[in-house]
Amino acid sequence: MPYVTVKMLEGRTDEQKRALVEKVTAAVSETTGAPAEKIAVFIDEMSKSNYALGGKRLSDQ
Amino acid sequence: MPYVTVKMLEGRTDEQKRALVEKVTAAVSETTGAPAEKIAVFIDEMSKSNYALGGKRLSDQ
Amino acid sequence: MPYVTVKMLEGRTDEQKRALVEKVTAAVSETTGAPAEKIAVFIDEMSKSNYALGGKRLSDQ
Amino acid sequence: MPYVTVKMLEGRTDEQKRALVEKVTAAVSETTGAPAEKIAVFIDEMSKSNYALGGKRLSDQ
Amino acid sequence: MPYVTVKMLEGRTDEQKRALVEKVTAAVSETTGAPAEKIAVFIDEMSKSNYALGGKRLSDQ
Amino acid sequence: MPYVTVKMLEGRTDEQKRALVEKVTAAVSETTGAPAEKIAVFIDEMSKSNYALGGKRLSDQ
Numbered sequence: 001m002p003y004v005t006v007k008m009l010e011g012r013t014d015e016q017k018r019a020l021v022e023k024v025t026a027a028v029s030e031t032t033g034a035p036a037e038k039i040a041v042f043i044d045e046m047s048k049s050n051y052a053l054g055g056k057r058l059s060d061q
Numbered sequence: 062m063p064y065v066t067v068k069m070l071e072g073r074t075d076e077q078k079r080a081l082v083e084k085v086t087a088a089v090s091e092t093t094g095a096p097a098e099k100i101a102v103f104i105d106e107m108s109k110s111n112y113a114l115g116g117k118r119l120s121d122q
Numbered sequence: 123m124p125y126v127t128v129k130m131l132e133g134r135t136d137e138q139k140r141a142l143v144e145k146v147t148a149a150v151s152e153t154t155g156a157p158a159e160k161i162a163v164f165i166d167e168m169s170k171s172n173y174a175l176g177g178k179r180l181s182d183q
Numbered sequence: 184m185p186y187v188t189v190k191m192l193e194g195r196t197d198e199q200k201r202a203l204v205e206k207v208t209a210a211v212s213e214t215t216g217a218p219a220e221k222i223a224v225f226i227d228e229m230s231k232s233n234y235a236l237g238g239k240r241l242s243d244q
Numbered sequence: 245m246p247y248v249t250v251k252m253l254e255g256r257t258d259e260q261k262r263a264l265v266e267k268v269t270a271a272v273s274e275t276t277g278a279p280a281e282k283i284a285v286f287i288d289e290m291s292k293s294n295y296a297l298g299g300k301r302l303s304d305q
Numbered sequence: 306m307p308y309v310t311v312k313m314l315e316g317r318t319d320e321q322k323r324a325l326v327e328k329v330t331a332a333v334s335e336t337t338g339a340p341a342e343k344i345a346v347f348i349d350e351m352s353k354s355n356y357a358l359g360g361k362r363l364s365d366q
Contacts, residue, residue: 001284001313001356003247004329007103008307012337017232018243020336024309025238027328031321032313036237040245042190043233049078050104051306054097055086060079062130062173062345064308065146068225069124069154077153084149085126092142093134101306110200111226112123115219116208121201123223125186129347139293140304147299158298162184164251165294171322172348176341177330182323184252184295187268191246191276199275206271207248214264215256234245261354262365269360280359286312287355 003040010045063089064101071106125162132167185211186223193228247284254289308345315350
């Protein structure tokens, strides 16, 4: 704890995801005081056909 | 904002999903007063082997 | 099924929330073919001190 | 209702998932008094490249 | 891990919730092989005015 | 987008939550390339009576 979920479009590289979880964990630890080894990060990737803004899916724009 | 998530079984057509996000966005905008372009819709598709009712997965029925 | 979650700021009236779940359920039923009585809607209300855009909470703007 | 979500790493067998939803449904029914047929269970499987503890993804350990 | 979320109406007693997390943890441990001390359970309580079935909130029925 | 949810125990100060959303947004922007103004952060606070590890709620330990 804390548990962090990052929901974003698929397509980031492995290197970006590796840096993302490292930097987010550091930011959460620094500001909440939780030890880094207790912080979990989940990446939740969406496809463009399952995400819409303004009533239109990204795959339809 | 608002953020809407629709969790459902996989298998709907692309045309159904396109209509779904359009109609849901309109319904949310009309009833909450939020402008449509601020409303996000996420479709979260489940497989029948990961969803159970009454203790039995749909893939086992 | 489907299961719909609407995440939004607190402060809508009871009448708005009543209309919201009714219209959203109709939109989902019409576009997915699921019978209305099988559709669940959850309203998830956030406070302005627990929601941020651009790194700033709404309560700090 | 209740709605139960089990988030775990992918890789469990079909037999394990079948037993999981059966036993969890029984545990929830017994302790909350909800009838089993009203209880839904969702299994949400993560890959090792989308889950991190201590700032390091399982796929990087 | 696993992480289990139980979403249900508010109103269960403290004793019911204590039994719920104990029995659910045992069920998940037994069927997935995960050690109990690694299993987290979250209880997510809804009010009747934020939950609808068939387009009607429980507070309106 | 991305959408970030931080689930943690209630009890952090307003100042901690303000710093949390600022630092997390910066970390996500830097590593994913998404502009900060498109990044939303939700804080989801749990009570000790609704969170269990190892089958025991924090309020029972």
